[in-house]
Amino acid sequence: MAIGACLCSCGGSQKEVYKDSTAPVKDRVEDLLKRMTLEEKVGQMNQFVGVEHIKANSAVMTEEELKNNTANAFYPGFTEKDIEKWTEEGLIGSFLHVLTIEEANYLQSLAMKSRLQIPIIFGIDAIHGNANAPDNTVYPTNINLACSFDTLMAYKIARQTAKEMRAMNMHWTFNPNVEVARDARWGRVGETYGEDPYLVTLLGVQSVKGYQGDLNGNEDVLACIKHFVGGSEPINGTNGSPTDLSERTLREVFFPPFEAGVKAGAMSLMTAHNELNGIPCHSNEWLMQDILRGEWNFPGFVVSDWMDIEHIHDLHATAENLKEAFYQSIMGGMDMHMHGIHWNEMVVELVREGRIPESRIDESVRRILDIKFRLGLFEQPYADEAETMKVRLCDEHRATALESARNGIVLLKNDGVLPLDASRYKKILVTGINADDQNILGDWSAPEKDENVTTILEGLKMIAPDTQFDFVDQGWDPRNMDPKKVAEAAVRAKSADLNIVVAGEYMMRFRWNDRTDGEDTDRSDLDLVGLQNELIEKVAASGKPTILILVNGRPLGVQWAAENLPAIVEAWAPGMYGGQAVAEILYGKVNPSAKLAITIPHSVGQLQMIYNHKPSQYFHPYAAGKPSTPLYPFGHGLSYTTYKYDDLKLAQKEITKDGTVDVSVKVTNTGDRDGVEIVQLYIRDKFSSVTRPVKELKDFARVSLKAGESQVVNFKITPDKLAFYDKKMKKIVEPGEFIVMVGASSDDKDLLKDSFFVK
Numbered sequence: 024m025a026i027g028a029c030l031c032s033c034g035g036s037q038k039e040v041y042k043d044s045t046a047p048v049k050d051r052v053e054d055l056l057k058r059m060t061l062e063e064k065v066g067q068m069n070q071f072v073g074v075e076h077i078k079a080n081s082a083v084m085t086e087e088e089l090k091n092n093t094a095n096a097f098y099p100g101f102t103e104k105d106i107e108k109w110t111e112e113g114l115i116g117s118f119l120h121v122l123t124i125e126e127a128n129y130l131q132s133l134a135m136k137s138r139l140q141i142p143i144i145f146g147i148d149a150i151h152g153n154a155n156a157p158d159n160t161v162y163p164t165n166i167n168l169a170c171s172f173d174t175l176m177a178y179k180i181a182r183q184t185a186k187e188m189r190a191m192n193m194h195w196t197f198n199p200n201v202e203v204a205r206d207a208r209w210g211r212v213g214e215t216y217g218e219d220p221y222l223v224t225l226l227g228v229q230s231v232k233g234y235q236g237d238l239n240g241n242e243d244v245l246a247c248i249k250h251f252v253g254g255s256e257p258i259n260g261t262n263g264s265p266t267d268l269s270e271r272t273l274r275e276v277f278f279p280p281f282e283a284g285v286k287a288g289a290m291s292l293m294t295a296h297n298e299l300n301g302i303p304c305h306s307n308e309w310l311m312q313d314i315l316r317g318e319w320n321f322p323g324f325v326v327s328d329w330m331d332i333e334h335i336h337d338l339h340a341t342a343e344n345l346k347e348a349f350y351q352s353i354m355g356g357m358d359m360h361m362h363g364i365h366w367n368e369m370v371v372e373l374v375r376e377g378r379i380p381e382s383r384i385d386e387s388v389r390r391i392l393d394i395k396f397r398l399g400l401f402e403q404p405y406a407d408e409a410e411t412m413k414v415r416l417c418d419e420h421r422a423t424a425l426e427s428a429r430n431g432i433v434l435l436k437n438d439g440v441l442p443l444d445a446s447r448y449k450k451i452l453v454t455g456i457n458a459d460d461q462n463i464l465g466d467w468s469a470p471e472k473d474e475n476v477t478t479i480l481e482g483l484k485m486i487a488p489d490t491q492f493d494f495v496d497q498g499w500d501p502r503n504m505d506p507k508k509v510a511e512a513a514v515r516a517k518s519a520d521l522n523i524v525v526a527g528e529y530m531m532r533f534r535w536n537d538r539t540d541g542e543d544t545d546r547s548d549l550d551l552v553g554l555q556n557e558l559i560e561k562v563a564a565s566g567k568p569t570i571l572i573l574v575n576g577r578p579l580g581v582q583w584a585a586e587n588l589p590a591i592v593e594a595w596a597p598g599m600y601g602g603q604a605v606a607e608i609l610y611g612k613v614n615p616s617a618k619l620a621i622t623i624p625h626s627v628g629q630l631q632m633i634y635n636h637k638p639s640q641y642f643h644p645y646a647a648g649k650p651s652t653p654l655y656p657f658g659h660g661l662s663y664t665t666y667k668y669d670d671l672k673l674a675q676k677e678i679t680k681d682g683t684v685d686v687s688v689k690v691t692n693t694g695d696r697d698g699v700e701i702v703q704l705y706i707r708d709k710f711s712s713v714t715r716p717v718k719e720l721k722d723f724a725r726v727s728l729k730a731g732e733s734q735v736v737n738f739k740i741t742p743d744k745l746a747f748y749d750k751k752m753k754k755i756v757e758p759g760e761f762i763v764m765v766g767a768s769s770d771d772k773d774l775l776k777d778s779f780f781v782k
């Protein structure tokens with residue numbers, strides 16, 4: 024306590040450089056650090072859940088649960104008053120799950136009473152807009168965005184989200200999720216940008232740039248790339264189960280989006296729930312120190328995931344007690360703890376006992392303070408309650424949510440029934456759990472005011488006002504569908520001209536235990552839950568054309584529908600104006616352009632099913648059950664026009680290892696509607712010293728083409744697109760033949776091919 028005691032008595036007379044906004048951030052950090060007690064430093068490294076969130080959760084828990092449950096953010100024996108007191112004493116560095124500007128400003132006002140007035144940094148899961156807090160723009164979920172292959176849109180959404188966050192005094196989003204999704208059973212697939220490392224990388228980079236800007240203004244927020252690493256290929260498909268991944272797979276598939284995120288300037292990173300090859304990610308020195316800081320020079324701070332440092336002890340069992348878990352995590356490279364009451368005391372003890380050097384604590388605190396200064400929190404700790412709604416949900420942001428939904432909805436199948444002819448289909452039956460529900464907002468969204476959401480039924484009525492829509496409500500809950508309602512839909516389908524069934528999964532987290540998709544909601548099959556298949560089949564038995572719209576996060580193996588229905592639209596969770604976008608696509612007001620950012624398998628037994636697999640993957644076909652091909656391949660997506668690819672040209676047929684190849688292809692809109700085509704370029708290394716994927720996406724372009732128009736699309740193949748890790752794990756470009764494939768999807772039948780040689 025010597026330092027603290029000295030500062031209390033004489034600190035006031037020293038010039039407080041840290042309060043001088045004109046001083047360089049580095050000097051401000053050092054000045055503040057030397058004024059801080061050990062307790063204050065360790066407090067900066069700790070997070071707490073917002074008081075209102077705790078109150079809301081406590082209200083629905085039993086006495087017993089309140090005493091014992093730590094999973095729902097309860098701090099047994101520690102009250103809201105205690106949290107407030109710690110905040111006033113400067114012992115809490117960050118809060119999460121604070122959902123209103125009023126609470127954020129209030130907690131900040133407590134921090135402003137603390138000795139050094141270090142502001143709180145508020146973190147929140149603003150995954151697709153700041154949707155966890157009501158009254159914010161809800162954009163389509165990440166998997167929908169990924170299907171648009173629209174990197175500029177990723178930037179734009181992140182930028183707008185940052186503005187809405189700052190308008191409610193939020194400073195840090197736990198996004199982008201740059202995990203490469205490799206198992207459709209995993210409930211968090213919808214939170215990712217899909218299965219391709221290159222696409223995930225580009226979208227992640229643009230999101231980071233959009234959130235952070237130059238990380239010094241009132242409109243910038245801190246991005247957090249997560250979860251490091253491997254949780255998207257869990258051994259049994261369930262969230263947080265072990266991952267066992269070779270260094271080759273890590274470096275080729277999982278690391279690139281994280282490395283690129285660091286290079287793009289991401290200043291925080293969250294570690295993953297899971298263990299990786301026997302070592303929990305939360306104590307994994309190889310990941311946090313050697314790779315992240317050693318190889319990639321990450322200057323930001325690492326935050327734990329929810330209670331995962333605790334799990335080093337109580338789940339993974341590599342620490343005999345909690346204090347040991349904190350020790351392992353900090354010495355592994357952790358900077359901030361999400362979240363709880365024991366951290367402060369135990370970490371201080373670990374330092375006092377000489378087990379953790381105080382200099383190690385200083386490193387973490389420096390990183391955290393650096394961000395707080397850069398975000399301007401010392402100068403502007405509050406947001407203006409009178410101004411907040413001028414930014415949130417403003418017209419420009421709503422328009423972006425709609426535009427993004429239009430670009431991300433994938434037309435999987437169309438035998439010609441779409442676009443709908445309003446003069447032919449005058450009476451339409453609409454049914455299914457997602458037809459008239461806010462579930463289109465997706466995971467990580469709070470319920471919104473009805474007037475801020477256009478459901479699919481509302482969208483249809485808006486776009487086709489003269490059509491008679493006969494709605495049979497199936498409720499929102501796929502597990503509890505009423506057979507009588509299914510039967511009623513089957514009967515009413517007979518008197519309709521056409522049927523629309525809106526099926527899928529349930530994702531809204533305010534009904535945590537009722538979801539079928541989302542965080543901690545993994546599946547052992549990929550079928551539609553409940554009576555949904557029965558509903559589709561019975562409605563289709565009417566003999567009237569029946570269209571399936573899917574609202575979901577993970578791929579669903581809707582094989583019966585694919586074989587029997589004339590049209591299927593994969594909407595994912597298209598956000599607050601998703602209903603309008605779906606209707607515009609059905610009626611041809613918008614020509615669909617999205618392509619699958621993830622493979623849709625027929626069934627769970629086909630997993631792992633990815634397009635960029637190794638050559639031997641399907642050497643032996645399955646003896647029974649499904650074929651070795653997907654239901655819909657990566658990159659697939661239909662349009663109301665048709666495109667022709669020809670004239671694939673490689674300007675160089677032979678290059679050196681550091682050479683480049685200029686590729687061009689002519690794409691023609693051969694139909695009678697304007698459209699946007701996503702032109703994809705894949706590469707295969709024909710023979711290599713270690714096995715390489717059968718194809719890998721290496722470039723793409725979103726090309727706007729008027730009916731009848733042709734365009735030559737150009738790509739450049741640079742050495743980094745040819746490189747891989749050799750037997751010694753050295754990144755090299757090997758001589759030999761490389762096959763270039765350009766076309767409309769990853770399916771061979773959609774690709775033109777040529778090749779070149781590296782000498």
Ligand code: BGC
Binds near residue numbers: 148197329
């Ligand atoms: C999730 C994280 C999230 C955190 C805070 C965890 O359960 O895994 O992705 O950021 O909660 O809400």
